[in-house]
Amino acid sequence: MSHLFDVYPLYDIEPVKARGSYLWDRHGTKYTDLYGGHAVISVGHAHPYYVDMLTRQLNAISFYSNSVKIPLQEELAGKLGELSGYPDYKLFLCNSGAEANENALKLASFHNGRTKVVAFKKAFHGRTAGAVAATDNPSIVAPINYNKHVTFLPFNDVEAAENGISEEVSAVIVEGIQGVGGIHVCTDEFLQTLRRKCDETGAVLILDSVQCGYGRTGKFFSHQFSGIHPDLMTMAKGMGNGFPIGGVLISPKFKASYGLLGTTFGGNHLACAAGVAVLDIMKNENLMDNAARMGEYFMDGIRQIGGYRELRGRGLMIGIEYDFPVKDLRNKLLYEHKLFTGVAGANTLRLLPSLALGKEEADAFLEALEMEITALSK
Ligand code: PLP
Numbered sequence: 001m002s003h004l005f006d007v008y009p010l011y012d013i014e015p016v017k018a019r020g021s022y023l024w025d026r027h028g029t030k031y032t033d034l035y036g037g038h039a040v041i042s043v044g045h046a047h048p049y050y051v052d053m054l055t056r057q058l059n060a061i062s063f064y065s066n067s068v069k070i071p072l073q074e075e076l077a078g079k080l081g082e083l084s085g086y087p088d089y090k091l092f093l094c095n096s097g098a099e100a101n102e103n104a105l106k107l108a109s110f111h112n113g114r115t116k117v118v119a120f121k122k123a124f125h126g127r128t129a130g131a132v133a134a135t136d137n138p139s140i141v142a143p144i145n146y147n148k149h150v151t152f153l154p155f156n157d158v159e160a161a162e163n164g165i166s167e168e169v170s171a172v173i174v175e176g177i178q179g180v181g182g183i184h185v186c187t188d189e190f191l192q193t194l195r196r197k198c199d200e201t202g203a204v205l206i207l208d209s210v211q212c213g214y215g216r217t218g219k220f221f222s223h224q225f226s227g228i229h230p231d232l233m234t235m236a237k238g239m240g241n242g243f244p245i246g247g248v249l250i251s252p253k254f255k256a257s258y259g260l261l262g263t264t265f266g267g268n269h270l271a272c273a274a275g276v277a278v279l280d281i282m283k284n285e286n287l288m289d290n291a292a293r294m295g296e297y298f299m300d301g302i303r304q305i306g307g308y309r310e311l312r313g314r315g316l317m318i319g320i321e322y323d324f325p326v327k328d329l330r331n332k333l334l335y336e337h338k339l340f341t342g343v344a345g346a347n348t349l350r351l352l353p354s355l356a357l358g359k360e361e362a363d364a365f366l367e368a369l370e371m372e373i374t375a376l377s378k
Helices: 048-060 071-084 097-112 129-133 158-164 188-201 269-284 287-305 327-336 359-376
Strands: 015-019 022-025 030-033 090-094 116-120 150-153 169-175 204-208 232-235 246-250 310-314 317-321 342-344 348-351
Touching: 030 359, 048 269, 071 090, 071 246, 071 269, 090 097, 097 129, 097 169, 097 204, 097 232, 097 246, 150 158, 158 188, 169 188, 188 204, 269 287, 287 310, 287 317, 287 359, 327 359
Parallel strands: 116 150, 116 169, 169 204, 204 232
Antiparallel strands: 015 022, 022 030, 090 246, 232 246, 310 317, 317 348, 342 348
8 A cells, every 4th residue: 555755743633624713633522723724724614605605616617727717816816906905916826835936936037037036044935946945944955956046144134135135136035924934023124125125126026925914914914014015925825715726916017928927727716716705704704803903812811921932923923932842832732722733943832823713712722821831830
């Protein structure tokens, strides 16, 4: 019998059902989900509107290629433009975050004819050749030299950005909030410097919003707190609430031409139905406001518990860094308190719950955390 290539350390838990912010395993045990499969579950598991829209689409047509009209793509682009505050940007659809970044880097290079990329220390942009090249994590970069064109500058370092972005640079790629790298928020000054340097040098500014986008921080994109407009924004994760879909929002200054970008699965009927359902739910249920409110509620609660080295994040993208590795703490939260959480690096607990998270689920986490942190300090 053939087996899976063993690249993931797995919890011995098999979820078989999920609703809202809850999961059940095959023994009927209920868990609260504060991680949403790396920020993917944006509107909650099995939201009835989402299920209905996908089911109806599945019964109508699930797939045809990008050689025919797919009005759902236009609907998705229109609703995304409206909700995100970028109505004049165009949308290119693909299947994942890495693919979105790959296409963004390619577009930048087509646009200005340059090859050099500036990325930032601790960045994570995905695992395709181009995206991994812009990722500062030696453990996932293969010896084949994908990143000979990439320079990594220190994150949030205004002076390094001033000096490191020249006329040779094709693209500057940055996460508004570094996710995998540990929930580090870009300062306003840093993002504004990147914007100005890109304007001065003709480099393209790409905001990788794969993890920090889609309403998670209380604004549609986290860079919107800093008042800048990127040239390209990449998205995935929360965009389909579990259905694989990614996209690039593209400033009007880029010219499209046939064949410039392409994909077999990108923008398929089912993915677009998922994407439209997510945006409808986000809008109808004011989920960005909820993310902002619940984020503050979490932060206040975590501050009261204390015991951490640093608390970082915005809205429902939260990192709690401790002076110790959080592996045991996470195991306790999972096995004893039935709470799914995430991690970034060894010492940072990462919370990325659904944007529809309620007080009850937040309280379950805060109570459990308080109990465990108190026990640790004894
Ligand atoms: N960019 C960021 C900021 C991410 O966090 C991730 C995934 O964690 C990616 C890109 C890659 O996305 P995907 O795994 O969908 O290719």
